[in-house]
Every structure is written in C-alpha cells, then in structure tokens.
Amino acid sequence: MAARAVRLERLFGKLDPAHLPGWLRPTGGETRWPAALAVLVAIALQLVLPPKFAFGPRWLLPLVELLLLCLLVAINPVRINRESGVLRTAGIALIAVASLANAWSATLLVRQLVHGGFADAGPLLLTGGAIWLTNVIVFALWYWEGDRGGPAARAHAREDYPDFLFPQMATPEMVHRDWEPRFVDYLYVSFTNATAFSPTDTMPLSRWAKMTMMGQSAVSLLIVALVVARAVNILR
Numbered sequence: 001m002a003a004r005a006v007r008l009e010r011l012f013g014k015l016d017p018a019h020l021p022g023w024l025r026p027t028g029g030e031t032r033w034p035a036a037l038a039v040l041v042a043i044a045l046q047l048v049l050p051p052k053f054a055f056g057p058r059w060l061l062p063l064v065e066l067l068l069l070c071l072l073v074a075i076n077p078v079r080i081n082r083e084s085g086v087l088r089t090a091g092i093a094l095i096a097v098a099s100l101a102n103a104w105s106a107t108l109l110v111r112q113l114v115h116g117g118f119a120d121a122g123p124l125l126l127t128g129g130a131i132w133l134t135n136v137i138v139f140a141l142w143y144w145e146g147d148r149g150g151p152a153a154r155a156h157a158r159e160d161y162p163d164f165l166f167p168q169m170a171t172p173e174m175v176h177r178d179w180e181p182r183f184v185d186y187l188y189v190s191f192t193n194a195t196a197f198s199p200t201d202t203m204p205l206s207r208w209a210k211m212t213m214m215g216q217s218a219v220s221l222l223i224v225a226l227v228v229a230r231a232v233n234i235l236r
Contacts, residue, residue, distance in 0.1 A: 013030065021172050021178040023162070029081030029155035032073060033182040039069050039094065045130045055074065055106040061101040064085045066096040080151040088150060095141045102134045106223060113226045121234045127229035132194070132220065139216040140190035144183050146208065163206040164189065183197050192221040214225065 042063045050153060051058050068090050076082045109118075109131055118124040144151065148159040170177040183203075191198040197217040204210040 013114055021180075022038055022176075022178040023154070023169065024157060026157045027180060029079040029180070030182045031150055032076065032078060032080055034187075034213065035080075035141065035151075036069060037139050038140065038183065038187065039098070041063065042102075042134050044096075044097055045134045046105070049105055049127060049130055050123075052130075053108045055101050055104040055115055056090060061097055062228050064097050065094055065101075068097070074184075076152075081153075081155040083152045083156065087152065091150065095145055096136065096175065098134075098138050098141070102131060104134065105131050110226060118230060118234065124227060124231055124234065127221055132223050132227075135216070135219060135223070136190050137187070137214065138193050139194070140183070140187040142212055143189055143209070144186040146212070147181065147186070147205060151183075161205075163204065163209040165203045165205055167201050184210070190216065193217055197221050201207045 043065055044052070045061050047058065049058070055061050071090050072087060072094070075084070076087055080229045109127060143164065147163045148154050148161075153159060162169065164181070164186075166181055168179050168181075172179075189199075192202075193213050193216055197220060199213060204213050
C-alpha cells in the first residue's frame, strides 16, 4: 500500500486516499448483466447468419460461448469483483472463441464479395451488418477485459496506469467522484472506433490497446467498404 501511495502521489500529486476518483480506488465492481447481454446478442447474431458463413456446424462455437458464459455467471453472478485464474481464463477464452467465429465469418464474407457473390442487396446488407455489429461487440469485450487487468482487477484498483484514457479521467471535476469505466463505456469506444476508423474521445495509451484498435479499424473499414461497394453495384 505504501508503494502504491508513492506512485499515486507521483501521478496526481498529494491526494487524500479518501478523495481519489472511483477508477483509482477499490469499489464494489460492476454488474455482470451488460457484458452478459452483449455476449448473448453476439451469439444470436452468429446463429442468424447463413450457414455458409459459419465455422463448422453453425451451433458449435456459439454453444461453446454460451457454456463459458454460464460458467462465468455461475461462479461470479452479480458483481464482477472476484479475482480468479479460472474466471480470467474463462473470460478470455469466451472472447477468443467469439473472435474466431466472427473472423471466420468476416473472411468468408470478403471472399464472397471479391468473387462477386450476392445477387441481392438485402441479404448482403443484413449479413454484413450482423458481422460488423458482432465485430463491435467482440472488440468491446477485448477492451473491457484487457484494460488494467480486467473488470475484477479494476474493482480492486490493482493497476494505477490505465490502458485507455477516458474523458472522465482527464476532467474529473466534470463527473461524479465514484465514476469508473464500465462495459458500456468500452462498447461506446468500440462502436466509435468502428465507425470513425480511429479513436474519438477515448485515447489508447498502451501498445496492445493501440494495436487492437488499429486492427478493429482495419477490419471495420474492409467490411464496410466491400459491402457498400457491392450493394451499390447490385442496386444499379
């Protein structure tokens, strides 16, 4: 604790620990349901894709994701404040499986577009939109799970140096002192990065955060550009 106090003093000057902003001190942790709901939406989007864009049996990876989600909810159901190697591994495995499923679908979509697939703009836009939205959710989960060691580690204030600089951190006088980033904040970061193809109001600080955001922008740009170009050709 003494070493941490010294680090905080170097970062922010002399501060009474009782007056630290919420993201720098231990809290009760965020609720499980927003992230769980996002995972369920991603699973639903994967299941409604045409079978030719699915990895193997279309139910396989979504089933694995659902089982991992059930494990996470069963062990830590309400607030994400329990640090455990099993929980951490299961959380990362869940996101990795969702990433694999969506990367597979995106690759097959690009392949179809390059070879002139889709004769109707409707199915093309629906398929491209589902893959793009799933991509937003998957990267939001990566940002949420990676920033400062994950939601449980953030609840215990294990790390002082953030991977993402939110506006509320730079202007603490503009928000409630208990503010801390939650899943919805990372979902917003992912959505704006996927639409603007660059950071907007939240800046990546660590190298992994920068490279992950760069990868998301590249994937999003590729999907949007190809889907829109093919849709315009079909409509003509």
